Amino acid sequence: MKHLLLGMAVVLIISGCGIEPWVKPYERANLADPIMSFDRDPSATSYINHVHESRELSRGAESGQGGGCGCN
Template sequence: MLRVIGIFLMILAFSGCTSFKPWVKPYERGLLADPIMAFDRDPVASKYLMHVYEAREAARGAEGGAGGGCGCG
């Protein structure tokens, strides 16, 4: 997976600093800036729920937001 990540990053980086014109202009992003559109509005609360899931489920990783290891064995 690391190789895929590397190739992806190179494509992104080489195209990222060109004179790209965003189709959603900065002044059109008011709705996206509303707190109700935050993926992780309250990190302290979402981190705890991730901890609950990780302790009760075999799956881990790609939780989004605040993750991290813990002594929850």
């Protein structure tokens, strides 16, 4: 397993050095638009994540962070 991972890392490192970005910087105007953000408004996202986490048992892999309970 270690050898496999080592081999994968070496291949990635070598190939990584030669990768050319397939979306050029001058082609990223659409991606830079604010509507193309996964978390455009952090306060609003954090709050709605807290609402869901208080009433649903799944947790983790959301975009917001928080602590405490505040639930019932």
